[in-house]
Amino acid sequence: MTGRPMIIGKKARALMATAALSLCLALASFAQAAKITYIEGSPQAKTSSGWAAMAIGDALAADAVIRLAGSSLVELKTARGTLTLSQSGTYDLKDLLATSQRLASTGALKALAGKFSGLMGGTSAANQTAVAGVRGADKSEGDSGYVESEAQVPLGEGKSLIAAHDYAGAIAKLAEARDLAGIDELPEILFTLGLAQSLQGDERAAMESLADLKPEGASWAPDYYLLEAELLVDAFAYDKAIALLQGDGSVLTRDSNRATEAWFLLGLAYQGKGDNASAKEQLSKVVAAESGSELGKAAAALISTQL
Numbered sequence: 001m002t003g004r005p006m007i008i009g010k011k012a013r014a015l016m017a018t019a020a021l022s023l024c025l026a027l028a029s030f031a032q033a034a035k036i037t038y039i040e041g042s043p044q045a046k047t048s049s050g051w052a053a054m055a056i057g058d059a060l061a062a063d064a065v066i067r068l069a070g071s072s073l074v075e076l077k078t079a080r081g082t083l084t085l086s087q088s089g090t091y092d093l094k095d096l097l098a099t100s101q102r103l104a105s106t107g108a109l110k111a112l113a114g115k116f117s118g119l120m121g122g123t124s125a126a127n128q129t130a131v132a133g134v135r136g137a138d139k140s141e142g143d144s145g146y147v148e149s150e151a152q153v154p155l156g157e158g159k160s161l162i163a164a165h166d167y168a169g170a171i172a173k174l175a176e177a178r179d180l181a182g183i184d185e186l187p188e189i190l191f192t193l194g195l196a197q198s199l200q201g202d203e204r205a206a207m208e209s210l211a212d213l214k215p216e217g218a219s220w221a222p223d224y225y226l227l228e229a230e231l232l233v234d235a236f237a238y239d240k241a242i243a244l245l246q247g248d249g250s251v252l253t254r255d256s257n258r259a260t261e262a263w264f265l266l267g268l269a270y271q272g273k274g275d276n277a278s279a280k281e282q283l284s285k286v287v288a289a290e291s292g293s294e295l296g297k298a299a300a301a302l303i304s305t306q307l
Contacts, residue, residue, distance in 0.1 A: 117163065
């Protein structure tokens with residue numbers, strides 16, 4: 001008895017083609033879950049033969065393992081955005097991707113962005129349009145001690161653009177202010193530039209802007225501590241974030257305008273470390289303080305779904 005060739009209908013062929021395409025897409029996604037876009041130091045990736053140096057342009061599969069030591073930093077481009085790692089340690093890429101997805105699903109990142117954008121909401125009209133006087137570092141005898149600063153105009157405009165959620169425009173204005181700034185003005189301008197860069201999603205540029213700033217005693221110091229802690233949490237540097245918020249940044253928890261953000265960031269940092277009890281304690285403070293806000297809702301969602 002001779003066999004007959006199997007005849008496959010059009011509908012069956014279409015289903016098979018769809019299934020094959022889905023499988024190919026899934027395999028492609030697994031094959032390249034992230035791409036290295038920037039490195040500092042000597043980050044490494046685990047291979048079948050041991051640890052190997054990473055290079056810009058390398059593709060990483062979802063099961064990749066990354067190791068950082070010293071001052072190494074690596075920036076990864078994923079389907080959901082950019083991940084930046086800056087704390088020494090060993091990381092499983094699949095865990096990083098899962099953490100990023102969980103935070104996005106609760107609205108935590110969006111709620112934080114809204115809070116940080118609001119930091120510039122109190123900028124006065126005078127500061128937005130007028131050239132302010134700042135103390136001159138090199139004044140002559142009999143001088144009033146003040147000189148006009150051209151940097152104050154683009155600084156005020158940059159703050160207004162942040163409040164209006166135009167982060168690209170703010171970065172352009174603040175870069176202009178940075179180039180015009182005197183030595184006394186530069187720290188506040190760099191902090192504000194870092195804030196705009198962070199809100200734009202460029203964490204690495206924000207870290208560079210904030211590097212070596214000494215905010216102690218400055219009017220913008222509390223907001224600096226919040227931004228620095230948020231960048232550390234985003235970079236999975238949970239130990240550093242907790243140390244900052246319990247050290248210099250501990251003033252935030254006594255500030256009625258900033259305590260909820262500090263508790264929220266502490267909650268995220270503790271959750272990232274796997275200390276769910278401490279995470280729940282901090283996030284519960286946020287819910288108790290402002291259950292109806294976006295941050296309060298995000299904290300409640302984290303508690304109910306992940307802790």
